[in-house]
Amino acid sequence: MSAPLVEAEGIVKRYGPTVALADGRLTVRPGESHALVGRNGAGKSTLVTVLTGLQAPDAGTVRFDGESAPALADRDAWRRKVACVYQKPTVVPELTVAENLFINRQPLHRGFISWRRLRREAAELLATWDVHVDPEARTADLKVEDRHMVEIARALSFGARFIVLDEPTAQLDNREIERLFSRMRALQDSGVTFLFISHHLQEVYEVCQTVTVLRDARWITTAPVAELPRAALVEAMAGESVAERAAAVRETVADDATVALEAHGLSSQSYQDIDLTVRHGEVVGLAGSSASGKVELAETLAGLHTPTSGTARLDGRHLPFGDVRAALRAGVGCVPRDRHEQGLVTGMSIGDNATLSVLNRLGRYGFVGTRRTRGVAADLIARLDIHAEGPDQPVSDLSGGNAQKVVMARALASDPRLLVLINPTAGVDVKSKESLLARVDNAREDGTAVLVVSDELDDLRRCDRVLVLFHGRIVAEHPAGWHDHELIASIEGVDHG
Template identity: 85%
Template sequence: MSTPTIPLVEAEGVAKRYGPTVALQDGRITVLPGESHALVGRNGAGKSTLVNILTGLQAPDEGTVRFDGGPAPALADRDAWRTKVACVYQKPTVVPELTVAENLFINRQPTGRGGLINWRRLHEQAAEVLATWDVRVDPDVRTAELRVEDRQMVEIARALSFGARFIILDEPTAQLDNREIERLFARMRSLQESGVTFLFISHHLQEVYEVCQTVTVLRDARWITTAPVAELPRAELVEAMAGEAVTGQGPARDAVPADAPELLTVSGLTAEAYTDISFTVRGGEVVGLAGISGSGKIELAESLAGLHTPSSGSAQLDGRALPFGDVPAALRAGVGCVPRDRHDEGLVPGMTIGDNATMTVLSRLGRFGFVGSDRRARFADELIERLDIHAEGPQQPVSDLSGGNAQKVVMARALASDPRLLVLINPTAGVDVKSKESLLARMDSCREDGTAVLVVSDELDDLRRCDRVLVLFHGRIVAEHPAGWHDHELIASIEGVDHG
């Protein structure tokens, strides 16, 4: 008779409240040693709160957390927590200007005589840690120069060097392309074989099926189910997350009229990241840009939004030259943009929802630099209603919002100026199923209003809403897929399978 496996991590009956807000009412999870365990749920389901409790950042109001069958460390004992668990967040926690070695041993550098750092020993220890966990990066390189996937592996190696064998990965694939995701998954499987256990948090359900053995679903701050991934069909998993049956079909749509005007005309656009790009987008047309990282798709979209200046070529919007390298001028020319990173480029965290949503249209809301607070509040209220942003009102700090609602604020600001061209870069990255549907519905609304929409995304669900998808490979457009493409066709183009 086999001895039952003691869970590596176990949480039962966990509750957490912030004043009247119930962040978690019945949180529970049991993670067995050596598995990859998925934690899924819509934004606001309680995932972040449970992670904060599992990592010792917050104490539960009720319930218990155990590691290896014993009680969790005291909240103040950070050293003890580091030997149990670590979380690799979507936003990096490494110091970009320090080397890999310095990041691995920050605040615990080996010292020699006089308390000075022993740099040779630091390098040796860093090389040893990286070799132990097969992380193939130079310990002397600045962390800022690493690819996202390598930076994540450095963070994992740092956690493992403390003795932790339970690693929480929070949306680890949000900034990775398909090839990088496969490499990350291969590394995860290798680490699992070495005795590392993962809690994997993702909104991309196909990834759960690729890399995880077990899945736990939270909904409305409660535990819903835990099941072997192989025994839970995707439709049932989505239903458990949403509380209702959800179809994966996008809305039916009519073809863009053949006589619709060409709003955006791009001719011979060339820069370091892309070469000789030419295409058009008509009014009421949604065009997708797809490609692996390094394909130039993001840099191309950012150029059209005024963030970069190409070395040659031109672009016209509504018959007028589009200004490059000047975001305010691009905004005045009729371009609205949802940037690739809502944390660093999309939101001002210290400001309210209303301030963030209206900052691009202040000249419309007042004269001579004076903006009436009532008028701005009304305008912000309309945007909150239009985008279905779940908030107490325009005065709520944007930093209080879940990822999905924060992204809706970024979308609200892009739409506030009634753009003629809407540039969306990874518009649904890191948002829940329902918020994703809401954001894509706004894209459909812009299409119906006659706006030209350009969508850069690695998400097939985003690209499915497009009238056609242009695929970039090594900085050039290599394929065009009209609506109705099959997944394998598009992926083959993206991965460079069907062209040289």
């Protein structure tokens, strides 16, 4: 067995009275893809900040190739050891690929940037690591997977051979994920080592050889992936036995249940001729690749876009397009696709975020009652099981799972007749995912019509039926009880030409 490339032992990190990491441990060997998993708040992000030299641990040691980690202030030395590619890109979108690759270290000629040499060296770097991207392309125009590869190439250009991938697949569809994994395997063959962080446990089994589990800020286990069944991995993450459960048997929606949402002939640049209905007490899923149009369709129904043609009615009344506030008044609640960019106002408290959609109910004449806001927010915090100190706590302090619950709380606060959920469990831990999906069940029981857009099969299993979009058209409908291979075949276009 080869000597470790990276070793972290006994890592402790505190922020005031909060212990973010009590016993962080990690041993990564050269050339492997090593998964780091755990629920939100388990200590993964804290360990990564220590491994990448962004913060010093209060106790413990980090070694690279058997040598102590560089001094915290020696950023060049850290760049030669390790780099992190985050879920949110750190490239500058308006710059070209070449400019991003050599930002702050552009080749000079007589004191001026040599653009010819910059483009040449960028092309050589991309070719060396088999990254098929135009060096002169504007980075904002790249696909997410290509932006990831540009960031990896930039890190490799410093000499780093240990790359941390933090939720790299969160914004990718199945085909893009498989391409990213193929590139990871090729880079592994070239001597690159990965630390892979993901909430999608199936990805751990697809691309990683070893997995380390953190729970409650402590190391729990490290094991070969092939020797750790999925149920055992979930048990290690959750701290309790998680039996493989069959899908819950529930009564189907009655055929004579009242239709809540009715859409006819909806078309735009992303989808064509969409007809769909959702009845009260029914949960309908929308599945498809990232280019299928499913997200754009859901966002249209939530008031974010205006279709080029078609109509939609909610409880018989015209549903407004292109006006989120009007859609909210019409009875639509929405959990948007990106809680960071669209779902939360990070400078505000949990209570303020949770009640943004119902401010008109919290006061009169344009004034909002603070006491009433706190009361409504406290009720939502309890209802959604949000782990927080109270309504006044900044939402930026929350883990990913609890932050997503705040977004869900706001969507439910207005007692919507139609609830549109877009990737509702993206980037959250196992327990938070179950809690969020339980809210979907509650909404169904309350008679709410629910539309769920997701790339995760576990989200879609809660649906009474799943509609599959392919190139902007509905091509299949699967009633509850579908098999994974059937749905995946529809999504990938296997069974409809």
